[in-house]
Amino acid sequence: MARNAEKDQISREKRLNQILDCALEVIALKGIGSVSINDIAVASKVSVGNIYHYFKSKDEIFDEILRRGQTAYGQFVSETEALELPALDKLSLICSGWLSTRNHWAHTLLIHSARLSETSLPSTRSQVTERFTRNLVPITNIIKQGQKEETIIDGDPLELAFYFVSLIQGLTLQRMPGAEVPAPIRVEGVMHLLDKRKRMD
Amino acid sequence: MARNAEKDQISREKRLNQILDCALEVIALKGIGSVSINDIAVASKVSVGNIYHYFKSKDEIFDEILRRGQTAYGQFVSETEALELPALDKLSLICSGWLSTRNHWAHTLLIHSARLSETSLPSTRSQVTERFTRNLVPITNIIKQGQKEETIIDGDPLELAFYFVSLIQGLTLQRMPGAEVPAPIRVEGVMHLLDKRKRMD
């Protein structure tokens, strides 16, 4: 063994991140449908062949980006739920966090593409949907809290959570570069839709 | 001259519709990314070569589907605006019309794909966005009406219209076949978010 196993592991991890980060960047730039392995190779400065050292296929790259994205988002949402804050503030944090983060629409696209494409394995699709559903739970809980605090409008909390997330995703898709719809997207505006108190003015 | 120009024109129009309708059908079935000209040819029972008598390119087909879809939707929204009804009822009509119509998510996908893909001409993209923006106007007007009637929550009407449409589109994307998120989508639920009176219960 002339090599250092630990160092190898670290450099492997680095390369993985390098490829995934650059791939996401390229997807964000060119759209998922027209990203080729070559694009990813060029962007990440890793040779085409070497990419296949780290990933079995292009789809595996997409899957992994998705998995990481959804997992990170899930963690963020869970942590936010656990904060000692009014429900509306928690949702505001989530909303602004999502809308302000660059590349979130690339993730959103990936989610929808993965669910859609005939080619992606059924296992991929069901995993994406499962993670999506799981990530709905903390938001549902926050909405329950808000309803107790009488700051969030009535209704099935799961349904409201679903609408909340769908709205944010819908807005995210509108933010695609080159699609400048001349209408504002503001966190307070979105929160307003759920805010019970505002209605009594 | 056994042929007459008018008849030719009619038959041409029929063929166009035949191709476009079937193309949309196939997109709805297979997803936009994996629809080939051959798929469209088979589905519409028009030979591959003949399709190019009616359309310059595959992209032109997509553009035309989009144009027709957005135009039809714009007309529907305008007509709904003109009805003698409370604002909330108008929005309900629009919402249920959209959510109940099969293939609307194929349209939604097309809109987002068109805006996105590098390959699609800038002209296509700007036209799509322009039509989208124009179709926002009647909804904005309905919301203004609702605010006067004190049935719709306060806020910039254009912004609210934008949220309304984005939410509906976001929900539409969730309805993709094979993406069964276990949460309900109900017209009244959506309307609830805009309903001012509900807040005072």
Added chain:
Amino acid sequence: MARNAEKDQISREKRLNQILDCALEVIALKGIGSVSINDIAVASKVSVGNIYHYFKSKDEIFDEILRRGQTAYGQFVSETEALELPALDKLSLICSGWLSTRNHWAHTLLIHSARLSETSLPSTRSQVTERFTRNLVPITNIIKQGQKEETIIDGDPLELAFYFVSLIQGLTLQRMPGAEVPAPIRVEGVMHLLDKRKRMD
């Protein structure tokens, strides 16, 4: 219909033969392992893309060559069995027919490759073996006839037929270009092995 369906069918058949014949030629020249679709395209003067108009995959081409080869051989063997001749003469005909026909070793290679390669579908493999086995029957019958005529040595006729064919195939493989083993291959020599009368000299 501006086209002539019958003519289309004929030209299709021509192209199929053209591709298959040239493919066999190239296999005979370069060996099955190193024949690319491009080689076949160049040899048959059909564009790469167009080859896929006629065949689903490279393997399908190989399968079809094999099928035709084995079928033709089977017919030849059956017809030979039906002749009004002494058994030894029939076997001589078969032996010389096989050994004198150019490209037979390419077929032999294909048979063995098909049986072997991991990639070829199990169905392919079993079909090849099944046709091989079926083609053994007429030879077995001829050997039975010869044993009745007391011109062919004793023993299980099927086993002898199997040896006869294996020997011919083995010799065929030795005839590969560039493998000039300095030993003769003669029909009478092969027949000698089965000839009962010769032993009593």
Added chain:
Amino acid sequence: MARNAEKDQISREKRLNQILDCALEVIALKGIGSVSINDIAVASKVSVGNIYHYFKSKDEIFDEILRRGQTAYGQFVSETEALELPALDKLSLICSGWLSTRNHWAHTLLIHSARLSETSLPSTRSQVTERFTRNLVPITNIIKQGQKEETIIDGDPLELAFYFVSLIQGLTLQRMPGAEVPAPIRVEGVMHLLDKRKRMD
């Protein structure tokens, strides 16, 4: 100097054998066409890079396997020739030795592949054929002996030897896994073809 050159040499020899043995194993398992350097590396537990310390190229590995196989077979045949036995018994030994040894069909395949493939150097091909021809000599001698003993049928001894080996190789190829032709392969059956006495029954 803790290391000693002799020990190194032994270890080098061991590694060589390790690689060659495992490579043959893999060829026998996967077929020659689909064996990659990586397969060999995994099977022999030697890293890809390290294999290139021992062999200049993949082809050199194949060449060496062949050389060793043919040399070992040549030795076996020579030793058998030298035994004090009737000719028929000697041939029986050779026949059963070949047919009973696992992996012999992998060798046979290698022989034919080497002779065949355009890629293999002409030098390789001529060496293979030369060794093949040389190995024919002892068998030719045994046949001469048998003809003197009046137990083997008449005919050019070299020609008969060639047929004998070709038959055995042909039968070997039929024994490929997954090619179960429902016909027996028996040493006595094969010997029967050469046995002069049997004919007089």
Added chain:
DNA sequence: AATGAATGAGTATTCATTCAT
């Protein structure tokens, strides 16, 4: 010597578009 990451040329296959009939 030993490792496995890196490279890049090569391969089968797809598909929008054109063309001859």
Added chain:
DNA sequence: GATGAATGAATACTCATTCAT
């Protein structure tokens, strides 16, 4: 207009070989 054969560029993936450590 209508057909489907023909084209060739593009793409994902493989693999023998080299290189840095």
